[in-house]
Amino acid sequence: MLDIKFLRENPEVVKQNIRNKFQDQKLELVDKVIELDKENRDIKQEVEALRAKRNKISKQIGALMGQGKREEAEEVKKQVAVDGSRIEALSAREKEVEEEMIRALHTMGNPGRGAHDATLQAGRCVYQVREQLAQLFNAESADCIAFTSNATEALNTAILGLFQKGDHVITTVCEHNSVLRPLYRLQKQGVEVSFLSADEQGILDYDKLPALIKENTKAVIVTHASNLTGNITDLECIKKEISHKDILLIADASQTAGILPIDVHKMGIDVLCFTGHKGLMGPQGTGGLYVRQGVKINPLKVGGSGIHSFDHDHPKAMPEHLEAGTLNVHGIAGLGGALNYLSEIGTEAIIKKERSLIKRLEDQIRDLQNIHLYGNPDSSQRVGILSFNMGDEDSAYVADWLFEEEEIAVRSGAHCAPLMHETLGTKMQGAVRISVSHKNTEEEIDRTANAIKKLSQLLE
Numbered sequence: 001m002l003d004i005k006f007l008r009e010n011p012e013v014v015k016q017n018i019r020n021k022f023q024d025q026k027l028e029l030v031d032k033v034i035e036l037d038k039e040n041r042d043i044k045q046e047v048e049a050l051r052a053k054r055n056k057i058s059k060q061i062g063a064l065m066g067q068g069k070r071e072e073a074e075e076v077k078k079q080v081a082v083d084g085s086r087i088e089a090l091s092a093r094e095k096e097v098e099e100e101m102i103r104a105l106h107t108m109g110n111p112g113r114g115a116h117d118a119t120l121q122a123g124r125c126v127y128q129v130r131e132q133l134a135q136l137f138n139a140e141s142a143d144c145i146a147f148t149s150n151a152t153e154a155l156n157t158a159i160l161g162l163f164q165k166g167d168h169v170i171t172t173v174c175e176h177n178s179v180l181r182p183l184y185r186l187q188k189q190g191v192e193v194s195f196l197s198a199d200e201q202g203i204l205d206y207d208k209l210p211a212l213i214k215e216n217t218k219a220v221i222v223t224h225a226s227n228l229t230g231n232i233t234d235l236e237c238i239k240k241e242i243s244h245k246d247i248l249l250i251a252d253a254s255q256t257a258g259i260l261p262i263d264v265h266k267m268g269i270d271v272l273c274f275t276g277h278k279g280l281m282g283p284q285g286t287g288g289l290y291v292r293q294g295v296k297i298n299p300l301k302v303g304g305s306g307i308h309s310f311d312h313d314h315p316k317a318m319p320e321h322l323e324a325g326t327l328n329v330h331g332i333a334g335l336g337g338a339l340n341y342l343s344e345i346g347t348e349a350i351i352k353k354e355r356s357l358i359k360r361l362e363d364q365i366r367d368l369q370n371i372h373l374y375g376n377p378d379s380s381q382r383v384g385i386l387s388f389n390m391g392d393e394d395s396a397y398v399a400d401w402l403f404e405e406e407e408i409a410v411r412s413g414a415h416c417a418p419l420m421h422e423t424l425g426t427k428m429q430g431a432v433r434i435s436v437s438h439k440n441t442e443e444e445i446d447r448t449a450n451a452i453k454k455l456s457q458l459l460e
Contacts, residue, residue, distance in 0.1 A: 047217055096338060096340055097283060097334040098334070101283065101334040102336030104333035104334075105326070107121055108122040110306075110329070111306070113306050125333050126327060129336040129339065130142035130147075134261070135249075136259075136264070138264055139264060139331045143318045144293060145290055150275045150276075150284075151275035151287050152275075157297065158291075159179065159183060162250075163186055164188030164190075166190060167191050168192040168193075168218060169193050170195075170209070170213070171221045171222065172222050172223070173196070173197055175224065176417055178417070194212045198420075201222060201229070201231075203376055220247060220249055222249075222252070223254070224254075226264070226375070226381070227385070227415055228383065228424075229387055230385030235268070248295065253274040254275050254278060256279065258342055259350055260347060260353065269292075280342065281342060282339075286328060286332060300322070303324040323378060351383070351384075354436050357384065357436045357440055357442070358434075358436055360445050368456045370402055372389045373386065374424055374431060387431045390432075393459060394412075406451040410434050411432070412431060412433070434448065
């Protein structure tokens with residue numbers, strides 16, 4: 001077995017030993033190990049630097065809150081969220097993603113903009129990833145998949161491109177602002193919007209859906225799983241209510257793509273919006289939407305397409321119809337690497353592991369005197385999310401304490417889901433959200449539970 005520390009300190013000695021045994025056949029492997037070791041140490045140093053910066057910012061927030069300067073503290077808090085996501089991205093990056101992105105940076109150009117090797121390789125890569133996504137979602141063909149920069153752009157594309165004055169749309173109180181804000185914009189333009197309610201656990205009131213449907217109802221737009229409670233939406237139940245009325249089902253799969261099995265045909269999904277950097281484990285800046293054949297969406301952006309350049313209008317055929325300008329080929333290549341990894345382990349194994357971890361955590365903290373858990377009590381009806389509050393304590397304080405004292409990264413605040421907080425009664429307090437990965441361990445879960453117990457005692 002190769003001793004990394006010895007190799008790091010004595011590379012030439014190791015190389016000579018390898019040369020004596022294998023001549024020069026294995027020397028390139030030694031160089032590769034040295035290179036990867038350096039990259040790993042560089043990443044660890046960056047993570048530690050970011051952690052130190054976040055600790056400093058957390059103390060600054062505490063001081064500002066103590067002085068009653070809440071608005072200033074909120075501004076500083078935004079820095080914490082950015083740094084926290086960077087730490088998560090660095091720590092959880094798959095080698096498949098990194099390798100594919102580096103290969104793309106060195107070998108790929110702009111797809112559809114020439115006939116040389118770089119552009120052809122880019123075109124093949126983009127098509128291959130479309131095929132992977134089409135297979136993952138059981139789409140009719142790769143042409144049904146259009147790439148975007150994230151789920152927000154995908155949702156804006158679908159919502160702003162499908163409805164006009166006089167139309168009626170149904171959504172829910174569980175939605176993210178990526179759904180709500182485009183709909184609020186359309187309301188100002190004469191589109192009517194109705195909201196399906198939920199109970200105190202954030203579970204949708206499915207029985208109230210039929211009463212919301214009108215003659216001019218064009219679509220139901222719903223999250224596949226709440227980003228706040230983790231509650232999974234019964235899409236087949238919703239489709240059953242609307243299928244005979246020619247109403248579209250538009251699903252936000254930001255929290256479920258790559259985690260739950262998604263079959264757009266079985267679930268009756270007409271438009272599926274997703275991001276690449278969450279459950280699909282790809283890089284940030286990637287995402288897309290599946291559009292059922294026959295559904296026509298007016299493009300959010302028009303411009304360069306590489307084809308039909310003399311036409312005044314943007315190409316009508318998918319996927320170019322919803323893609324304008326240069327695609328993020330390097331990001332898409334990384335997403336392809338992530339999908340290769342995902343295909344090896346499967347969504348069933350991922351959700352099984354995540355639910356096991358969340359249940360383990362929930363079982364250990366459920367009975368704490370000052371804890372309040374949100375979401376469906378049945379963890380099998382949630383993705384790997386657990387949201388909670390501790391007494392009347394501000395969720396930001398709890399999150400900062402967990403990171404500063406125990407180095408446990410969670411998220412606090414509104415989570416861009418205002419109507420869900422109004423439903424849960426947490427509009428002022430926000431909520432602390434723990435999101436697990438299939439790569440988390442039982443030891444990490446137990447450490448998190450012990451930290452929450454410790455804080456619970458301090459707050460009594």
